[in-house]
Amino acid sequence: MTLNKCSLYRPMFLSIGLFFVLNTGQAQDFLRLDLKARFDTVAEEVIGEVRHQFIFPDTMDSIMLNAVRIEVEELLLNGKEVDYTQNDTALFIPVQYTGKAQELWISYRAKPRKGIYFIGWQDETRRAPRQIWTQGQGIDHRHWIPHRDDQTDKVLFSVEWIFNEDYQAMSNGTLDSVVSKDGENHWFYHMEKPMSSYLIALALGKYVASSQMVKGTPHLLYHYPERIQDSAWYYYRHHRIAQFLEEEINYDYPWPNYKQAPVMDFRHGAMENTCATIFGDFFLVDSVAFNDRNYTYVDAHEFAHQWFGNLVTAAGPEHHWLHEGFATYYQWLSERELYGQGRFDWELQKAKELVFAASERDTFPLAHPKAGVERFYQKGGWLLHMLRNYVGDSIYRKVIDEYLNTYAFKVVKNEDLIRLFKKHSDKDIEGFFEAWLYGNREPELTIRRSPLSPELIIDMDLAFPQAVQIGFYIGKGWSVIQEFKLKEGRNRIPMPDSVEGYFVANASDLLIKLNRDYRLEELKVLLEIDQNPWNRNHYFRNWPKGEEADTYLLSLLKRPAGFYSEHNIGPALEAYSERHKDEKGALTDIYEQQLKRQPSIEAQKSILGLALKYELDLDKTMLEELRERGMSYELRALALQNSLDPRNPSEMTWLKDAHWEAQPGIVGRDVYLQTLIYRTAFLRDQAAKAQLMDFCSISFDFQTRMNAITYLALLSPDEEEFWQQLFMGFQDSNWKLVKLSRETLLAMREKYPKSFKRQYKKAQRNWDDFQKRKAARTFEDD
Numbered sequence: 154m155t156l157n158k159c160s161l162y163r164p165m166f167l168s169i170g171l172f173f174v175l176n177t178g179q180a181q182d183f184l185r186l187d188l189k190a191r192f193d194t195v196a197e198e199v200i201g202e203v204r205h206q207f208i209f210p211d212t213m214d215s216i217m218l219n220a221v222r223i224e225v226e227e228l229l230l231n232g233k234e235v236d237y238t239q240n241d242t243a244l245f246i247p248v249q250y251t252g253k254a255q256e257l258w259i260s261y262r263a264k265p266r267k268g269i270y271f272i273g274w275q276d277e278t279r280r281a282p283r284q285i286w287t288q289g290q291g292i293d294h295r296h297w298i299p300h301r302d303d304q305t306d307k308v309l310f311s312v313e314w315i316f317n318e319d320y321q322a323m324s325n326g327t328l329d330s331v332v333s334k335d336g337e338n339h340w341f342y343h344m345e346k347p348m349s350s351y352l353i354a355l356a357l358g359k360y361v362a363s364s365q366m367v368k369g370t371p372h373l374l375y376h377y378p379e380r381i382q383d384s385a386w387y388y389y390r391h392h393r394i395a396q397f398l399e400e401e402i403n404y405d406y407p408w409p410n411y412k413q414a415p416v417m418d419f420r421h422g423a424m425e426n427t428c429a430t431i432f433g434d435f436f437l438v439d440s441v442a443f444n445d446r447n448y449t450y451v452d453a454h455e456f457a458h459q460w461f462g463n464l465v466t467a468a469g470p471e472h473h474w475l476h477e478g479f480a481t482y483y484q485w486l487s488e489r490e491l492y493g494q495g496r497f498d499w500e501l502q503k504a505k506e507l508v509f510a511a512s513e514r515d516t517f518p519l520a521h522p523k524a525g526v527e528r529f530y531q532k533g534g535w536l537l538h539m540l541r542n543y544v545g546d547s548i549y550r551k552v553i554d555e556y557l558n559t560y561a562f563k564v565v566k567n568e569d570l571i572r573l574f575k576k577h578s579d580k581d582i583e584g585f586f587e588a589w590l591y592g593n594r595e596p597e598l599t600i601r602r603s604p605l606s607p608e609l610i611i612d613m614d615l616a617f618p619q620a621v622q623i624g625f626y627i628g629k630g631w632s633v634i635q636e637f638k639l640k641e642g643r644n645r646i647p648m649p650d651s652v653e654g655y656f657v658a659n660a661s662d663l664l665i666k667l668n669r670d671y672r673l674e675e676l677k678v679l680l681e682i683d684q685n686p687w688n689r690n691h692y693f694r695n696w697p698k699g700e701e702a703d704t705y706l707l708s709l710l711k712r713p714a715g716f717y718s719e720h721n722i723g724p725a726l727e728a729y730s731e732r733h734k735d736e737k738g739a740l741t742d743i744y745e746q747q748l749k750r751q752p753s754i755e756a757q758k759s760i761l762g763l764a765l766k767y768e769l770d771l772d773k774t775m776l777e778e779l780r781e782r783g784m785s786y787e788l789r790a791l792a793l794q795n796s797l798d799p800r801n802p803s804e805m806t807w808l809k810d811a812h813w814e815a816q817p818g819i820v821g822r823d824v825y826l827q828t829l830i831y832r833t834a835f836l837r838d839q840a841a842k843a844q845l846m847d848f849c850s851i852s853f854d855f856q857t858r859m860n861a862i863t864y865l866a867l868l869s870p871d872e873e874e875f876w877q878q879l880f881m882g883f884q885d886s887n888w889k890l891v892k893l894s895r896e897t898l899l900a901m902r903e904k905y906p907k908s909f910k911r912q913y914k915k916a917q918r919n920w921d922d923f924q925k926r927k928a929a930r931t932f933e934d935d
Contacts, residue, residue: 182208183301184254186308186350191315191337192285192357194274198264199297205257211250216257218244219295219302221267227260244299259299266923268293269355270886272417273851280852282377284358285316286416286431288424289351300350305468305564307347314340316357323356323375323414325429344427345409347562349466354426356414367395370406375414383439387448388413390491394453397490398483402457403550404557407464411456418855418887423451425458425480435820435856442819444754444785453487454480465560470522472567474590478519478533485534495686495718498661501538502687504531505664508595516593520567535664536589542662543585543619544578552577581618588617589664597666598639600657609646609655616641617665622658626678627651634658654678661685671695673702680709686718693724703732710743714750722751723759730767741769748775754785761791771795781812786819790827799835808832821856822848830864842868849878855887866897871905876912883931884924895931902932 183205190201209216221242228237230246237246246257268289273281287294295302314322318338326344333339360375363384372395374388391413399406408428415434423432432455436448461479481504489497511527519528519536541549552573560569567590575582588596596615603610609623620636625648627633633649648655654675660667671679676692683689696702706729709716717725726747730740747760748771757779764771773796780792798804808828816824826848832841848861862882865875879901882894902909913932917925 183306183308184208186300187311188298189313194271196264197271198262199269200262202260203298203300205300206254207257208254209248209250215245215247218299220244220299221296223299224262225259226262229258231255261299263297265296268296276852278852282358282417284416285355286357287353287355288420289353290424291351294350294353302350304349304351304466307349307562309344309347310353311343314355320357321360323412323429325354325427327409346407348427348463352427352463354429354431356416356431358416360414365392367392368399368406371410373410373412377415377437380437383437386440386443387437389443389447389449391452394449394487395456397487398453398456401483401486402460403554404460406459407561408459420887423455425455425462427463428459430455441784442786445787449491450484450488454484457483460557464562465557466564468564468566471520472565474519474529474533475565475570477529478537481530481534482537498685499687499720502661504535508532508535508664509666512594518591518593520590539589539619539664540585544574544580548578584618595664595666597668599668601669607648609648611639611644611646613639613641613644619663624656624658625649625652626654628653661688671697673697673705677705686720689721690724693728696728714752719753719755722747722756723763726760726763730763734767737769740767741771744769745772745775754788758785758788758791761788761795764795786816786824790824793824793827797831802835805835808836821860823860826860826864830867846874851881855890858882859890859893862893862897869901869904871908873912876908877916880916884920
């Protein structure tokens with residue numbers, strides 16, 4: 154079908170563009186992108202028109218558009234047909250310099266494998282939700298829109314989406330109107346300010362929406378109709394999150410509105426498309442699942458991106474932390490606002506461990522295109538946390554204000570941010586960024602007492618400009634805290650008289666590895682005065698050996714619940730259990746007392762996890778209460794696993810209780826699927842096995858399918874239905890499901906080579922050429 158090529162462009166919108174030098178060195182500047190698209194859900198095809206407005210320099214004779222396997226039906230330049238060339242990835246159009254803006258119109262068809270996804274349309278049972286949604290980052294929209302797919306070229310965007318009137322469409326910008334015609338809706342959206350094209354968004358499905366006003370801006374929150382009763386949990390305190398971030402960032406929200414919509418089988422956690430965030434429906438938690446994992450941190454992260462990434466955009470991958478580091482840092486601040494300082498401290502230290510793990514894997518600096526997720530996100534957030542402490546809050550705020558005002562709707566590089574901090578601060582900004590942005594690993598401090606003199610010996614392998622604070626305990630409290638600017642190499646720090654212990658007072662605010670031994674007398678003091686949960690875990694994991702140390706540790710386990718944070722009881726229990734793992738009866742008593750004493754869900758999960766590790770037989774009544782009414786699905790699953798008794802199958806009929814299935818908020822139906830695999834294995838329940846097999850199908854979300862495949866693979870069933878479900882998973886669009894299906898198929902092939910060959914041949918009958926080539930690369934190249 155050819156659409157009316159004159160129906161798209163709406164000249165009422167002012168053409169505004171920014172001039173950028175693109176990565177190819179071509180200085181063409183695209184000003185606006187006007188899109189019109191309808192969808193064939195049977196063929197999973199986009200039928201579209203796109204109109205570009207661009208400025209063309211006199212130094213060039215053609216333009217290039219990214220267009221991966223897009224079928225062009227008609228192309229007009231300034232209203233006239235032109236000869237153009239095309240390959241599998243791009244269009245090349247001859248253009249003459251005119252000294253003014255020019256227009257390029259293209260009618261096309263695309264059957265994309267990236268960028269836009271058709272979900273649920275192949276499910277003949279109609280149990281899966283039917284959706285169409287986009288994910289353009291980094292360069293995937295070129296698979297279904299012929300355009301200049303470069304984040305440094307910002308355009309004004311407008312769109313007309315056309316689809317069945319029973320559905321709703323969420324997209325970027327202002328919804329001007331919805332026109333119904335012949336059973337279809339035409340949704341007209343437009344943006345008034347320029348944005349990068351990778352942020353173009355569509356979430357099309359069956360939704361209902363609720364609205365909130367945040368500082369004068371409408372926020373539309375989309376829901377599945379059948380899950381709206383849990384919206385207070387999956388959109389928990391969204392209004393406060395958005396209000397806090399706008400106040401903290403201190404720059405008015407830059408877009409006309411903000412919208413969020415869940416989708417099935419999303420490839421990541423969420424995507425911060427300009428004023429139109431799309432997130433995975435695995436965040437649609439209920440009141441129980443909220444205590445395992447919730448959307449609040451993602452909500453904050455994606456909203457912060459509306460400034461850091463969407464308003465101000467990084468010039469390239471080596472500057473990518475300017476998106477993710479800022480969003481991560483402001484996400485942490487939001488969590489502190491919602492949950493308190495303890496959560497903020499915990500998130501910082503969790504992030505620290507991820508950064509250290511990345512440094513074990515490779516030595517890329519943060520300012521490197523291959524730095525990786527842990528650095529772009531967690532190390533970037535840590536850099537900003539340390540930088541704010543280093544320059545002071547007022548300087549930090551002044552710089553961020555100038556950064557956003559100077560580079561709004563533009564692109565930036567690392568050097569731009571560094572220049573602003575050097576402008577406003579008299580600190581060693583050059584040294585700071587040299588250490589934390591361009592350094593290829595994190596500093597390591599090794600501290601010990603000198604055996605010969607009253608001093609500390611501190612060996613530091615890399616220099617950084619911040620001072621290190623050392624606290625000295627002299628018997629009546631940590632009465633002395635001193636700051637030291639350490640040099641690379643060996644440092645000797647004199648200690649005050651009568652020092653009984655020491656600690657690094659600001660270790661939790663520095664991204665450093667700290668090595669030291671602890672004496673029991675020091676730990677006794679540290680555990681009384683240091684409330685940082687991560688530090689306390691460090692003390693328990695480095696607990697000294699000896700009868701006196703064990704006795705004191707046991708006395709700590711008898712302390713009231715308030716002595717511990719929710720994260721500390723596990724490491725304390727584990728430290729004691731490792732020394733007494735053969736004393737099952739005594740350990741069981743301690744664990745049961747802790748379960749009664751600890752109200753925290755996280756603490757209870759830690760206790761039950763360790764009970765499995767040390768094979769303890771906990772009280773059956775206590776376990777029954779937790780598996781049926783525990784306020785966390787992970788807690789219920791751990792209680793379930795602790796309750797299993799394979800020697801007495803007749804005692805496990807509770808696995809068939811109906812309440813296991815009625816858990817809408819748990820990711821991937823994991824607890825229910827666990828009951829099914831245990832029923833299959835221990836109770837020989839063939840109906841449970843059939844249900845597991847069904848959960849592998851396209852009727853369900855990718856996480857449910859992955860869980861079902863994982864559990865069934867434990868049985869290695871050489872059955873046609875399982876083979877074909879695996880091949881369908883292998884050809885899915887979700888990379889996580891593809892990976893698991895591939896690995897399972899390869900393992901099954903080793904065990905059943907003849908069956909694999911037969912089932913592989915059968916699966917090929919339903920594949921197109923692309924799918925056959927993909928399978929051949931995996932299963933035939935060897």
